Structures are given as structure tokens and as C-alpha cells.
Amino acid sequence: MSDLNQLLDNDPIVATAGTDMLADSIEQQGSAVVRADWRPPAAGTEAALAALATDGRMKDANATAVGRMLAVRPHLVDVAIARDVSPT
Amino acid sequence: MTDRAFLHAGPPLEWERASGPMQGAIIGAMLYEGLADDPEDAAAKAARGEIELSPCHHHGAVGPMAGVTSPSMPVAVLNDAAGDGVSYSTLNEGLGKVLRYGAFGPEVVNRLRWMGSVLGPVLGAVLKSRGPVDLQSLIAQALQMGDDGHNRNRAVTSLFLREIGGALVDGADAPVDQRAEVFKFIDGNDHFMLNLVMAASKLGSDAAAGVPASSLVTVMARNGTDFGVRLSGTGDQWFIAPAPPVEGLYLGSYTEDDASPDIGDSTITEVVGLGGFAMAAAPAIVGFVGGTAAGAVRRTLAMYEITMAEHPMYQIPMLEFRGTPTGIDAARVIRTGVMPQINTGVAGKVPGTGMVGAGLVEAPMECFAQGINALAATLP
Numbered sequence: 001m002s003d004l005n006q007l008l009d010n011d012p013i014v015a016t017a018g019t020d021m022l023a024d025s026i027e028q029q030g031s032a033v034v035r036a037d038w039r040p041p042a043a044g045t046e047a048a049l050a051a052l053a054t055d056g057r058m059k060d061a062n063a064t065a066v067g068r069m070l071a072v073r074p075h076l077v078d079v080a081i082a083r084d085v086s087p088t
Numbered sequence: 089m090t091d092r093a094f095l096h097a098g099p100p101l102e103w104e105r106a107s108g109p110m111q112g113a114i115i116g117a118m119l120y121e122g123l124a125d126d127p128e129d130a131a132a133k134a135a136r137g138e139i140e141l142s143p144c145h146h147h148g149a150v151g152p153m154a155g156v157t158s159p160s161m162p163v164a165v166l167n168d169a170a171g172d173g174v175s176y177s178t179l180n181e182g183l184g185k186v187l188r189y190g191a192f193g194p195e196v197v198n199r200l201r202w203m204g205s206v207l208g209p210v211l212g213a214v215l216k217s218r219g220p221v222d223l224q225s226l227i228a229q230a231l232q233m234g235d236d237g238h239n240r241n242r243a244v245t246s247l248f249l250r251e252i253g254g255a256l257v258d259g260a261d262a263p264v265d266q267r268a269e270v271f272k273f274i275d276g277n278d279h280f281m282l283n284l285v286m287a288a289s290k291l292g293s294d295a296a297a298g299v300p301a302s303s304l305v306t307v308m309a310r311n312g313t314d315f316g317v318r319l320s321g322t323g324d325q326w327f328i329a330p331a332p333p334v335e336g337l338y339l340g341s342y343t344e345d346d347a348s349p350d351i352g353d354s355t356i357t358e359v360v361g362l363g364g365f366a367m368a369a370a371p372a373i374v375g376f377v378g379g380t381a382a383g384a385v386r387r388t389l390a391m392y393e394i395t396m397a398e399h400p401m402y403q404i405p406m407l408e409f410r411g412t413p414t415g416i417d418a419a420r421v422i423r424t425g426v427m428p429q430i431n432t433g434v435a436g437k438v439p440g441t442g443m444v445g446a447g448l449v450e451a452p453m454e455c456f457a458q459g460i461n462a463l464a465a466t467l468p
Binding site for chain 2: 039041042043044045047048049051052055057058061062063064065066068069070071072073074075076077078079080081082083085086
């Protein structure tokens with residue numbers, strides 16, 4: 001017997017995403033709910049997120065960038081006067 | 089920098105749009121430089137454009153709160169021992185009536201003069217005598233002693249004083265009374281190391297900049313008017329939204345009505361996995377910025393949702409020495425709605441007031457949304 005056929009034999013556990021309306025309603029009817037903490041991306045960024053995902057370079061680029069961030073070894077070497085050292 | 093260059097915190101700003109604490113700090117720095125006779129004269133000259141305002145971040149520098157850095161001020165010089173980066177920051181004045189919080193009274197200017205004539209030269213001599221101080225090692229140790237690296241720097245300041253203690257006692261070429269003054273000044277200021285932790289963070293930020301297609305946040309910075317963000321893949325562009333108000337604890341009789349919006353480059357610490365991101369390491373900080381110790385842990389845990397790495401050296405004992413969440417991914421901020429958490433000080437909105445409190449604030453979503461759209465536009 002496939003798992004699908006057991007659906008009505010056991011108590012259902014419902015996974016929900018997004019607003020709480022559906023989850024609240026199911027819980028009130030006595031069923032267990034697992035709520036996924038999900039919300040849509042910030043308005044107006046959907047196309048950009050899709051383009052970055054499709055392009056595919058972001059993952060490697062991010063690994064390179066954060067690797068450089070973690071590789072620095074900051075040392076305090078001197079105290080000087082701002083006008084003598086700070087680049088224009 | 090030129091003799092008329094005045095660096096400031098956050099994204100670019102004009103005098104007219106500057107907040108109270110920013111205008112106050114510029115006035116104080118002009119008095120310190122001898123460019124004005126009194127505060128009114130300084131404000132008039134600044135309004136006429138007699139000084140050039142420019143972000144610290146455009147000059148390899150960072151500054152807490154107003155971040156005003158004028159040409160004669162002593163600055164710490166940091167090198168990256170693993171690369172070729174250099175960064176700068178002013179030296180920390182202490183809390184209360186101080187320039188970076190917008191105060192400009194005689195005690196503020198006199199302290200700045202002492203910092204220029206005694207503190208800077210003595211520290212320079214100490215460093216010449218003993219050699220460079222490994223700041224990353226000190227910061228890593230301090231996180232295990234209850235610091236977050238942004239609003240709690242008591243441990244790292246104590247460690248620094250021990251680190252330079254020997255040279256300060258007998259190695260530096262400076263009069264003994266001056267060396268004693270320097271010891272007492274650093275000992276009396278739990279925030280002394282903030283500026284140096286920030287400059288150390290700036291080295292990481294600069295090293296990570298300019299990687300095409302990367303959504304890594306390299307800068308978060310506020311000038312009291314605007315909150316600005318930069319991403320690695322979009323180079324020098326700023327993505328800007330209004331600086332938000334800070335939710336916090338207020339000193340004495342001050343209230344939120346006295347507070348200026350969010351200000352300072354100190355958010356560079358959150359960019360590299362310190363500050364709000366390392367709050368779980370610093371439960372005692374909630375006595376200064378508000379909230380609960382459990383909430384501090386929750387804030388750090390939430391930041392793993394939007395970061396790319398766990399810092400190999402900055403570890404949190406309470407989380408079984410897990411590395412701090414490091415490297416904010418703007419794309420994940422946009423996708424999850426989880427906003428970068430920041431610990432910060434609060435300046436009085438009236439110029440000349442100084443510090444009025446400290447608290448917690450979230451970076452505005454709008455900056456990250458603009459950034460992601462601009463990053464997508466760089467793709468061929």
C-alpha cells in the first residue's frame with residue numbers, strides 16, 4: 001500500500017507557509033500544524049532576485065568576497081596626524 | 089586629506105541636511121582647528137561651504153557617532169598583516185559630553201587638544217617601542233570575556249592596556265607624567281577600543297569590496313540623517329534610506345524625544361560579525377542597550393539566517409564556541425525579511441547636547457532592496 005493511501009488512516013499534520021490565517025483555522029479544528037516562517041521577498045525585488053538566481057555567479061562571488069573579509073589580520077601600527085596619512 | 093577636509097560618518101551629506109549631533113561635532117572640530125571664533129561663527133562658515141565634508145568611508149577611515157575627523161586630529165593607523173590594506177580611525181574620547189555625540193563646549197575642545205598633544209604622541213611612541221598590536225587576537229579574546237565589540241568594549245580595552253602596559257611603563261620616549269595621564273585616560277574609558285575595533289572591521293570591509301556579482305554587504309553606516317549600505321558587487325555606490333530612530337535606554341532625565349536618529353560608522357562592526365551579531369557573547373550588554381540576556385542570544389541566532397559564514401576567530405562560548413554570524417547577504421535579507429540587528433549609542437538631537445542613551449536598531453529594508461536591484465542591473 002502506498003503512503004498516499006494511509007493519508008486518511010492517521011491524524012494529518014499540516015505544513016503551512018505565509019500568513020497565519022490558514023494555520024490558525026486548522027489548529028482550531030484540532031489538527032497539528034507546522035508553520036514555516038516564510039514571507040514574500042521585499043516588494044519590487046522579485047525580478048532582481050530571479051535574475052541573480054538565474055545568472056548563477058552570486059554564490060561563488062559571495063564565497064570569494066566573504067573569504068577576503070575573513071582573511072584580514074588587523075594590526076595597530078601607529079598613531080599619526082590625519083592630514084599626514086589619510087588618502088584624499 | 090586637505091586642510092579644509094572634514095570627514096564624517098555615514099553616506100555623503102551636506103551641512104544643511106546634517107542632524108543636530110553632526111552639526112555640533114563639525115562646529116566642535118572647527119573650534120579645535122582654530123577655523124572659527126565661536127560656535128555661531130563656525131556654523132555660519134560651515135553653511136557658507138568653507139569646509140569640505142566627505143564620508144570617512146571614502147578615505148579608508150571610520151568614525152563612531154558623528155565620526156568627525158578634522159586634519160589636525162590624531163588617528164590610529166592599522167595595517168592588514170595578511171594583505172596590503174590600511175585603515176584609520178580617530179581615538180575615543182570617552183562618554184558623555186564628547187565631540188562624536190555632538191558636544192562642542194570648552195571641555196570637549198580641551199580634551200581634543202590633550203589627545204592631540206599627549207595621547208596621540210605617547211601612543212605612537214609606545215607602538216614604536218613595542219611594535220604592532222594584533223587587534224584580531226584581542227577582539228577574539230574579548231568576545232570570550234563578555235564584549236560584543238560595538239557597545240561593550242570593556243574587556244578589549246583592559247586587554248589592550250595590558251598589551252601596551254610594559255612599553256607604557258618603561259619603553260616609550262615620553263615624560264612620565266604624560267604616560268601616567270595616558271594610562272588613567274584609557275583605564276577610565278570602557279569604550280576606548282571601540283574606534284580600533286571599528287578600524288579593524290573596516291579592513292575586512294575594504295578587502296571584501298569590489299567582487300562582481302557579490303551580494304555581500306561591505307558597509308552599513310549612518311550620518312544621523314541617512315542610513316547607507318554598500319554591497320561588494322556594486323562598488324562605491326551607496327543605497328540610502330532615512331536613518332531610523334533607536335529603541336533604547338536613556339541616561340538621567342533624557343527621553344526618546346531628546347534623541348537624534350541613528351548615527352555613526354560603528355555599524356561596520358556588525359558587517360564583520362561583531363556588535364548586534366555577537367550579542368550572545370555579551371549578556372551584560374543588555375544593562376546598557378536594553379532588552380534581555382535571552383533576547384541577546386536570540387538576536388545572534390537570527391543573524392545566522394542572513395549571513396554567509398561563521399567567523400573562524402570570533403567565537404561565542406555560550407553557543408559552544410560557534411563562530412559569530414559573519415558576512416551579511418543582502419539577497420537573504422530581502423528574501424527572509426530578517427533585518428541586520430545593531431547595538432548603538434544615542435546622541436541628543438540638539439547640537440551640543442552629547443550622549444543621551446544607547447539601544448537597539450534595525451537596518452532599513454529599503455537600502456537592501458535598492459542594493460539588490462542595482463546588483464541585478466550589473467549582470468550582463
